[in-house]
Amino acid sequence: MLAAGMDHSASYLSHFGLSPPQASGDDGGDDSLYQPPASSPPLYQYMPPQHQTPSSSAAAAYSMMGGSNQGCYQLGNVDTAYLFGSTGGNGGGGGGGGVSGSMDGLQQYVAVGGNGSGTPVSAAAAAVNPSATGSELPDTKEGIEELCPVCGDKVSGYHYGLLTCESCKGFFKRTVQNKKVYTCVAERSCHIDKTQRKRCPFCRFQKCLEVGMKLEAVRADRMRGGRNKFGPMYKRDRARKLQMMRQRQMAVQTLRGGVVTSAGANNHHQFAMLAGDAVTLGQYPGSTITSSVSSLHIKQEIQIPQVSSLTSSPDSSPSPIAVALGQAGLGSLTTGAGGTTCVVNQHSQMTLQIVASANGNNNNNNTSSSNNNNNNNNNSTNVTNMTGPNGGVPPSQHQQHHQQTQQQQQQQQQQSVVPASNLLTVNKMWSPPSSPKNYLLSAHQQQQQQHHVPQQQQQQQQMVVDGGGSSSAAATANGGGSGVKGMSPMIRDFVQGLDDREWQSSLFGLLQNQTYNQCEVDLFELMCKVLDQNLFSQVDWARNSVFFKDLKVDDQMKLLQHSWSDMLVLDHIHQHMHNNLANEIMLHNGQKFDLLALGLLGVTTMADCFAQVIDRLQELKFDVGDYICLKFLLLLNPDVKGIGNSKHVHEGHEQVLKALLDYCITANSQVQDKFTKLLSVLPEIHHIATRGEESLYLKHCSGGAPTQTLLMEMLHAKRK
């Protein structure tokens, strides 16, 4: 986009224009926009930050105008700016969710464990800092995690995508809601910390975006209360942090010679912890402590650093040195702090792109131009960002149903796949259902144009993204959509429950933060971490799935213990076939991470077998609906012994089997005997999975694999 020549150095840009909600209602067909799944409409829609695409169509984009001398931030609307107001309702009705049922499943175990938790993160953190300072650990080098990634102040909870302090939350909100336009009188790289954050709102906002605060979390209709689509993400992140804290703690205890009691003893307990939902940390500093755990205990856990996977840049302002190191790789980040985040990938990005285009399709135009932007000139403070959590995830997943205009679909598609990275520019905007185009132009926009960012370009970009991102995505999206013929309601629901974007973004996010500022990492260990994270997501998915969620925890555990590895392999096949997952990715530090090996659980010698499976499935026109059915079949394995409510498992299995059969017949009648052939692939997958488990187990026994992980927990469970 920006034409190459242009200099906008950074381009985030923006325009904005939001208009009043009034209009509401109709969305005229115009533009597309699609509706937010639930809750209130975000002010900005998510746009994959691809580097090529700075802005999106339906939305407004944020950009930094580099224009002439100084930067200035403004929000503007691009074409569709939209906004409208309503909240609620969106159609759909019930969409997604899922019945709530009794699923607390694993959660109950938490109680068992001793540490529950209850103290507010911040409170604990606060407690730690003051008193402990000297005494406690030297290793606390960073109490990070508890500090706002923007200014370093105390975190008060998740705000607009990640943990931030109260002031940055307010600042971000005001900026976006009021479409503030800021200008930096310096070099757009002002250092932001607690005492100087007021000094340059431009740089502060820029940093907010860099660390991953999400525009789309700001509501267009200003509805208060409730929860948004990020809720689950916050929950997962919390659980992840907890898990890591726990691991750390245990490691420390082990080193000290102490005996770790709780954990080892009880699988269930640990399982629960890992699984996730467990503990709820209280929120604000003063809030009450729900559980009676000793604060001391908690303090200890909490001080553990840890890079949040949500936050791409672990460091907040303070850590210049780190930045320097980080640069070594490739990026050219000039700026200190900010850049960190991303460097990564230019490579990975490239890799991904290549893949995508190969299979994918399309076109789109040009993209080429777009990217360049960033860097060039100056500063750029903004550097890229990875896909990670920040990058990519948008939230909405399910929304696919309901028919939408093509554009809408495209948008979704793009959202769904998008692995890649992006540059800073983040823009997201989300369009709510009705967005009158009229609102579009605004003074700002015009201004923007002056700056050389024509709308058309923006649109093109969008197009590009769509195309590129996803051929596969398309598949996914379709699946979800009302479209696919022959897809029974059940399968449609299954597909809607998928969140491939999340899968990839969490993968890239983990890879990113695990290699952040690392010269070299142990790739096997990294793979284990990824597998562990995937398992985590798998458990989460299962717990919320029909049939499975109705089971008792014991049964759930047994089923998972017998299917996890098969499902991991199957997931990988799905990502490979339907979402263009590359076979390898370049990490920040230049190391290559073998994604294919990940799918083989580390046994690269099974690559041929894997390839054969892929070939067979391709011949069968294996699609997303088939995939999800197979996954359920693996999970609801009626052959698992010792299941309390085996009748339910059998019934579920039976129903899925039937649904798959119908689907094969009606939707893929051209493929001979697809149903039987699909099922015959399962043993192959199992073979790969089994080899993987054995390999992992051996490495584990020889001390080569991380301990205290859900992955090891699973490996053990089955063998005992």
Place this chain on the structure above:
DNA sequence: ATTCAAGGCCAA
């Protein structure tokens, strides 16, 4: 009934 993140309020 509880959570807890989003919006609102208003003294600095």
Place this chain on the structure above:
DNA sequence: TTGGCCTTGAAT
């Protein structure tokens, strides 16, 4: 404008 504190309200 800030930023600490308060009110909301969907999700659990």
